[in-house]
Amino acid sequence: MQLKPVDKVTEISPADFKKNYYETMKPLVITGLAKQWPAYKKWDWDFFIDVVGQKEVGVYNNIKSDSYTPINTADAYMMFGDYLKKVKEGPLDLRIFLFNIFQHAPQLNEDFTWPDEYMKGFVKKYPMLFVGGEGAITHMHFDIDMSHILHTQFIGKKRVLLFPFEEQYKLYRKPWEVLSLANYAHYSEHFDYDNFPAVKLAKGYEVILEHGDTLFMPAGYWHHMEYIESGFAMSLRAMQKGLGGKLNGVWKLFGMRGIDTLMKKTSPSWWYHYKKGKLMDLAKKELKKSNIAK
Secondary structure (H helix, E strand, C coil), X not given: CEEEECEEECCCCHHHHHHHHHCCCCCEEECCCXXXXXXXXXXXXXXHHHHHCCCEEEEECCCXXXXXXXXXCCCEEEEHHHHHHHHHHCCCCCEEEEECHHXXXXXXXXXXXXXXXXXXXXXXXXXXXXXXXXXXXXXXXXXXCCCEEEXXXXXXXXXXXXXXXXXXXXXXXXXXXXXXXXXXXXXXXXXXXXXXXXXXXXXXXXXXXXXXXEEEXXXXXXXXXXXXXXXXXXXXXXXXXXXXXXXHHHHHHHHHHHHHHHHHHHCHXXXXXXXXXXXXXXXXXXXXXXXXXX
C-alpha cells in the first residue's frame, strides 16, 4: 500500500472546500466543525443509554463475511443500552452501523447542524450512528449508494484506511459486491501480500480520527476502520450532484445487490468461484500494467 496522510484543517471556507476537496474528490479532516455543535460535549455513553437504551439493535463481530453470505446480516441482536454498557467495560469486537437513532429520538437532530454550505444533496432523513468497542473492525468496502460522507467521530480513536474508488481492482474487489476479498485487519502490522500482491500498488490515505474530527469521504471511496478505543461516530450522507452519480448509486443499491443476493442463494459455489477468478484476473492486469510502466 502506498499511503499518505489525509489533509487536516481546523476550519475551511465553503469555496476552498469545494475547489480543493469536493470537486477533486480528495478526503479531508475538519477538526473544528463539530466542536460548534451541542453534540460535541453532550453525546456520551450514558446519554445514549438514557435516551435510546431500550431499542433492540443488530450487532456485528469482526469475522469477515464470506462470499456466500448476503451483506449486512447481523450476527446477534441485543438492547442498545446493554450493548453500550459492554462497550464501556473494555475491549469488545462488536459494532453497530447504519443505526438511525434519530428515528427513535428526533430531539437529537437539534444537537447538530447540517453543513449545507459545503455541499448540497444531504439525505436529512437518515443521519446514521456507528458504534464500536475497542478492537472492533469495519472491513474494507465502499458505500453502496455512492454518496459523499461527512463522518464525525465522538469519543475514542479510530484508524481509517482510504482509497479512491478507481483503486478497486488493486484492492481485490469482489465483482457485484462492495467488499474486498482481501482481509485488511491489522494491516499496519501485517498484510498478506503473498496472496494479494496488487495491493502494493494501491494508492490511498491513512488517518486517525479523534473526538470531534469530521472526515470528508468522497463518493465511492473505499474505507477500512479499526477502533483503537471504544467510540461512536455519526455519518451525514449527501447524494452526488450529477445525475450519473445518482443513477450509479441507485443501480448498485437495488440492481447489483439484488442480483448478487439471488446468485448466492441459487448457485453459491459457482458464483463464488466465478467472482474469485474474475477479481484475480483483474488484479493480475493491474500488476502487468505496473511492470510495463516500469
